[in-house]
Amino acid sequence: xTAAATSPKSADQLRVAIIVPAYEExxxxxxxxxxxxxxxxNATPIVINDGxxxxxxxxxxxxxxxxxxxxxxxxxxxxxxxxxxxAHDEGFDVAVQVDGDGQHPPAEVRKLLQAMxxxxxxxxxxxxxxxxxxxxxxxARRGGIRIFSRLVSGLIRQRVTDTTSGLRAxxxxxxxxxxxxxxxxxxxxxxxxxxxxxxxxxxxxxxxMQERQAGRSSITPLRSAxxxxxxxxxxxxxxxxxxxxxxxxx
Amino acid sequence: MTRLALIGLCAAVIxxxxxxxxxxxxxxxxxxxxxxxxxxxxxxxxxxSEALLGxxxxxxxxxxxxxxxxxxxxxxxxxxxxxxxxxxxxxTDRNRTLAQRLAIxxxxxxxxxxREAEGRTTESRAEGxx
Numbered sequence: 001x002t003a004a005a006t007s008p009k010s011a012d013q014l015r016v017a018i019i020v021p022a023y024e025e026x027x028x029x030x031x032x033x034x035x036x037x038x039x040x041x042n043a044t045p046i047v048i049n050d051g052x053x054x055x056x057x058x059x060x061x062x063x064x065x066x067x068x069x070x071x072x073x074x075x076x077x078x079x080x081x082x083x084x085x086x087a088h089d090e091g092f093d094v095a096v097q098v099d100g101d102g103q104h105p106p107a108e109v110r111k112l113l114q115a116m117x118x119x120x121x122x123x124x125x126x127x128x129x130x131x132x133x134x135x136x137x138x139x140a141r142r143g144g145i146r147i148f149s150r151l152v153s154g155l156i157r158q159r160v161t162d163t164t165s166g167l168r169a170x171x172x173x174x175x176x177x178x179x180x181x182x183x184x185x186x187x188x189x190x191x192x193x194x195x196x197x198x199x200x201x202x203x204x205x206x207x208x209m210q211e212r213q214a215g216r217s218s219i220t221p222l223r224s225a226x227x228x229x230x231x232x233x234x235x236x237x238x239x240x241x242x243x244x245x246x247x248x249x250x
Numbered sequence: 251m252t253r254l255a256l257i258g259l260c261a262a263v264i265x266x267x268x269x270x271x272x273x274x275x276x277x278x279x280x281x282x283x284x285x286x287x288x289x290x291x292x293x294x295x296x297x298x299s300e301a302l303l304g305x306x307x308x309x310x311x312x313x314x315x316x317x318x319x320x321x322x323x324x325x326x327x328x329x330x331x332x333x334x335x336x337x338x339x340x341x342t343d344r345n346r347t348l349a350q351r352l353a354i355x356x357x358x359x360x361x362x363x364x365r366e367a368e369g370r371t372t373e374s375r376a377e378g379x380x
Contacts, residue, residue: 048353068357070349082350089354184346 011113016043017092018109019083021076022100023050026059029100033063036098039106046086047100050079056100081182084170088179095175099166108207112169121203123174123195125160126167130206144228148189151232155239156196160204163189167207174200181244189231193238254316258297265290285333289326296322 018036022029029047036045047060051073060067068082080097087095096112098104104126112124129145148163166188170178177198183190195202269286272278296303296319307318 066357066361068353070353072349074346074349078346078350082353085350086354086357 011110011117012042014042014093014113014117015091016040016109016113017083017087017090017095018043018045018106019080019087019095019097020045020047020060020065020100021050021079021083021097022047022052022056022060023073023076023079024052024054024056025100026052026054026056028102029056029065030059030063032098032100032102033060033065035106036109037064040109043096043109044092046083048079048082050074050076075184077182077184077187080187081178084175084178084182087170087175092172092175094169094171095178096169097166103209104167105208105210108167108209109169111205111207112167115203115205116169116171119203120201122171122200123192123202124169125162125192125202125204126165126207126209127160127162127204128165128207128209129161130204144224147228148231148235151235152189152192155193155235156202158196158202160192160202162204163192165207167209177244183234183238185234186227186231190234190238193235194244197238198244252300254319255297255300258319259294262290262294262297265293282333282337285330289323289330292326293319293323 018040020029020032020036025032033045033047036043045060045065047057047065047067049057049060049067049069051070057067057069068086070079070082083097084095094113094116096109098106098109108126112126115121116124129149145162145164149161152163153159168191174195177195177200178191181194183194192202265286269278269283269290273280273283296306300315303315303319306322307313307315310318310321312318312321
């Protein structure tokens with residue numbers, strides 16, 4: 001069962017929420033917000049400040065974003081989900097998730113929106129590994145990425161090349177699902193399986209990503225082993241567990 | 251009365267009195283205390299009644315009855331621990347949901363306040379010109 005496309009609107013007519021989770025990103029978040037407002041006229045940047053102790057919230061607000069601040073650091077999953085809850089409450093057509101560290105050029109967001117309109121997919125993932133790309137990752141990282149790609153592709157019976165991409169677009173159905181259910185610790189891989197389990201359609205599109213402007217990746221070599229085991233286990237449990245119930249969206 | 255019975259009974263009485271005191275001083279909710287009270291009563295009963303403990307040990311093919319008592323206490327602790335972990339998971343979940351609701355409501359309040367402040371300045375400006 002696949003929910004129908006959002007509507008036959010064109011990409012420019014959609015009301016788009018851009019969810020920017022940010023934890024201590026005062027150096028990068030301002031530019032991220034400005035790039036969004038300059039390049040995407042129909043988008044509302046919503047920064048979810050995940051209990052930062054620095055000036056992330058002030059910088060984001062000054063740059064013109066709406067800022068929701070979690071009272072304490074709650075993790076990327078909880079932060080992103082807060083964005084989906086706002087998008088759900090306020091009836092946005094699409095919610096796009098963009099990293100707060102400047103890795104995702106807003107121009108690429110338009111590709112996601114266009115793909116959503118064209119294919120009618122409920123969840124569009126920006127992939128660094130489709131077609132030509134100049135994204136370079138370390139050997140170990142590529143290995144890990146490939147393992148998850150195989151695992152997820154096999155489980156959901158659809159090829160997904162970039163399961164850890166943080167650049168995604170969700171339509172109303174997926175927003176409603178995520179407002180209620182969203183994985184916690186390392187949500188990217190799990191979220192894909194969750195969406196498919198809910199009977200929604202997934203589409204990947206090739207995008208270009210930049211090196212992060214500031215801040216560090218949350219995935220250090222030390223945490224990689226934990227990451228692999230935790231996410232692998234979570235994906236399998238997700239797949240075996242109860243199907244998520246999803247409220248119908250008018 | 252054997253020494254084992256004495257020790258078992260003492261332990262049971264200490265747990266019961268301790269738990270009741272914590273309930274009275276509101277450091278422990280009745281709901282979570284129940285499992286400990288039941289555990290203490292079972293421990294006390296088994297320690298005091300050699301016949302009952304012997305019968306259970308026989309049933310479990312344990313030759314030395316006090317070992318059966320240890321096994322039961324360990325099993326009880328396992329159950330109590332799982333109860334604890336389940337409670338922590340539920341609280342973590344609710345805590346996160348509350349944090350999210352708070353963030354959303356605060357942002358909404360800030361928007362409303364900003365809009366009101368804007369309305370007030372345009373009002374006062376209009377008054378100033380007339």
